Amino acid sequence: MITHPFKAAGAFLKAFPLVLSKELRLFILAPLLANCLLIGLLYFVAFSYFQTLMDSAMGYLPEWVSFLNWLFYLIFAAIISVLLFYSFSVGVNILAAPFMAFLAEKVEAKQTGKVFDETLTAGVIMAIAGRSLQREFQKILYFLPRFILLLLLSFIPLVNVIAPVLLLLFSMWMLSLQYMDYAFDNNKVTFHEMRMALRSKPLLCWTFGAIVMVGLAIPIFNVFMMPIAVVAATLLWISVFRTQHGDFSALLDRPRGVW
Template sequence: MPAAPVLSGPQYLREGLKLVLSPGLRLFVLLPLTVNLILFATLIGFAVQQFGGWVDAFMPSLPSWLSFLEYVLWPLFVVLVLLMVFFSFTLLANIIAAPFNGFLAEKVEVVVRGGDHFPPFSWAELMAMVPRTLGREARKLAYFLPRAVALLILSFIPVVNLLAAPLWLLFGVWMMAVQYIDYPADNNKMSWQDMLAWLREKRWQSLSFGGITYAALLIPLVNVFIMPAAVAGATVFWVRERGEGAVTKAQP
């Protein structure tokens, strides 16, 4: 019996984790994993130093007679800053690791579709993917920035900014689905607009996958290791949700 759409996301991420831990694919995981480890260590150190100042910047100024509300609002704005910082750092990590993630998605798809063997590693194939994958990341950035700026402006408007944290969370969940499922979609030459339209058709499955990925990436240290699993899980999502034989594997 097939899993319900809201339950399929955890299933795909779990399958992705199993795949990246398999002996034949470990080599393709080490490259993005190393990049993410270095980047996250650097960015976490920076965030720890600046975090208090960022929370103070977003906290609204209240008159003295409402000062008691600061104790109520402070946790909300801590969560808001955490969501913004986490998502910005994750986006940057994915931009830097994009060629490695695209390469990993390509190899995972071969395995998921029933390849007889694990494909050999090729630096030439990896380098050939760099211009295309970075171009696609630029397209994601163009999609992300106007919406993030709108949410950022909303975060500074008193009273209205109480909605900012849940909206950032929902947007982050959607972007996690977009970010990772785009790797196999791009490998299969699906256009950006067609990919978004397909994800909207699979809205609940997409939000389920994005939500479980978002939650896993919020866990310190675990988030570094979950990124390759998310790439593999998104590839499983792509193959299964598109249907067997629905997609022709793109040639390198």
């Protein structure tokens, strides 16, 4: 478990040359375009309405707690930022899901030699899009009650001091869940089984999510973060999770006589 943060960081270092490889460019250009458009929309919304939303939220506070305005400002800012972030994330992931699923397939095929039956046709893209939408709704249903609980904790005295930290940890967990999902889904691992597998390696998931979060916070670089995260997540699926879910195809590549 101690080595898991290093495995997560190492996966991102290995992902960079793969993202730039000729075989994967087709599956990266479309989501990059979607990223550019939605990031621009996100920044426009954030800069246009953020202060208005903050002033409106602060207006509901009674005057006798005005000395804690800085704390409530921090809490409301964290809540609004997370809402904007997930709104952006869901939109991008729905648009780019078919391409990200194929990107994860190509990375796994390139690294392991595994052959996937699906070829890039309109029918297959529609099927993957439908499956991806189903998984996205599963993630939303998983996210909403937990986020609401954290939101309620933000209004409980004393407990609300740690609410931003809990929101941060939960955001890192959700980022890990989001980008790991493509490789797991390609290999027919259910959403519940994936959560159980990731839950068994919390340091790996939090480190992965933290790296993605930092990358998304860097202007210009954040445009490339989605394909890099998908490739890194697929590498982690191969090195950490694949054999736990009955995929022993790598063993078949061994020379005869090794058995």
